[in-house]
Amino acid sequence: MGYLNNQVVTIDAILTKKGRELLAKGDGSFTITQFALSDDEIDYTLYNPSHPSGSAYYGEAIENMPLLEAFPDETQIMKYKLTTLPRGTAVMPIISLGQSNISLRQTAATSITPQTLNYLSGNNTFEPSGYTFTISDVRLFSNFTATGVNTAAATALNTNSTSTNGTNVSKTVIGTTLTMTATGVNTLFGSNNTLYATLIVVGRDSGARVQIPVTISKTSTSV
């Protein structure tokens, strides 16, 4: 007879850059109300369902791997979320943006309307709860707004979505269509002619995620 392990796994959390920003605002937006789990760093090709020692060893190469510490950059962590789907799911939802990157000149605007493949038995589906759009550096846009979802959470996020506070922080909005306008501020470029950011789109129902690079090119006429 042995002892059963009754210990609860305990881990220490750190604030993200966004968390610090919201905590500093002091307007109640920091309040933690939900969680998500992710499998960042896991390579499922290491899972071996043909392991000669049996099913207890299928995940041997994954379960013993050391993990990195948490990153405070909210755009670089929680990339691949675990999702709750019906048992028997054979294909995972995939988000389609219709483009693999976004290139804009200063003050130019563009819109994106994502679709989700392999979700709710449809080939191309607009998720009912919409999508979260996260840009890694909000300073690069004079306008970053989403429309099409009218929930309280979407309204709270989309309010003031066009304001930049001068710091390199991410910005998240909720909707079915994203409209973004590249900044006209030349000083952000410094001695460079191009600015870079990443856009992350996550389906709020499916959990599907896609990330694409965004490039802003400097024009000499902008002020």
Next chain:
Amino acid sequence: MSFKSIDPQDLVISTDSITATIWSNNNPTLINYFTSSVQVATNTGQYYYSVYQTASTDSTAAVQFNVAYCDLLGSGSEFYNNAVTGSSPTRTNYGQYRTLILGDENAGFIFGNYSASYFYALNIERARYKEKLFPGTMTMYLSGSSGKISLTDDSKVAASITFKDAGRVFNLVSGSAGTVFTGTNTNGWAGGANSTSGSYGWFLPDVGLILLNAQALSSSIALGGIGLLTSRSFDTADNNPARIVDSLKIAGANNFGWTLNSEETLSSDFIFVRARNGEFNYSENPSFISGSTGAVLYNSFINNPTTYITTVGLYNQTNELVAVAKLSRPLPKDFTKELLVRVKLDF
């Protein structure tokens, strides 16, 4: 769905007290004391001396505490203006600490049974003590011409706590680590119960301040002092703070240092993350699928998927990631497993 609401009962706020040594590099006892000739020569040197744990020119040098001499009559330093007798940095110091601690311009510093018109103020650098000093942990050795004494606060034996404008006030008494010396002086004060010089001073943990009664320290060793000579010349820079630093140095040179801990209140959120058997069994990880069709990597994953949890993300109502925690190793999750993780978030 990727997000799961946290049940209000799964979020607990806890407050813990954290104690640590106050000196740099987690050194429990300070035995080396250095001043900066540059700082002493500047205007601030007329008010206080900064004390470092190593030579002030060393790259690791950090101010540990400051020593100020305070005098009601303005003695021990040059007057600001010869036309105004008594108005000097030491008088300014006295008024500053009187306002801070007593909050009444008519009040005086009474150490035990002695009303003091001059004393030394040792204020600990804020970065060292963090929130407050931890009463009952101090042992400070001072050496002088009459010998050596060790001082501590009487928080462990005080019948009640005295509060002033600067918070809690304890008497500095003879002893160590909060244990009051009861050998010859039953109350631990210099000169015993009939002392004419009172206690050795005050210990004010909430503002990181220690006041040393110069009169008590000037007594002979037989009366509980160390023969510390405090000079009270008019309109003369007597550099009295250096006398306290020297007293600490002499004791430290014989490995009798200054031990003191800090106390910090740390508020933590404990969030219990529960993943039920039917939840979080599929992944959006690119390696979980094969090709661009979205098909799961292995056929066995269709009915018996296994995911590996490495990260817990905490979100606000608008899906913004505000805190994140990593596990030390991947935890497998499938339709036969449930998970309970306690996430601790310190503020």
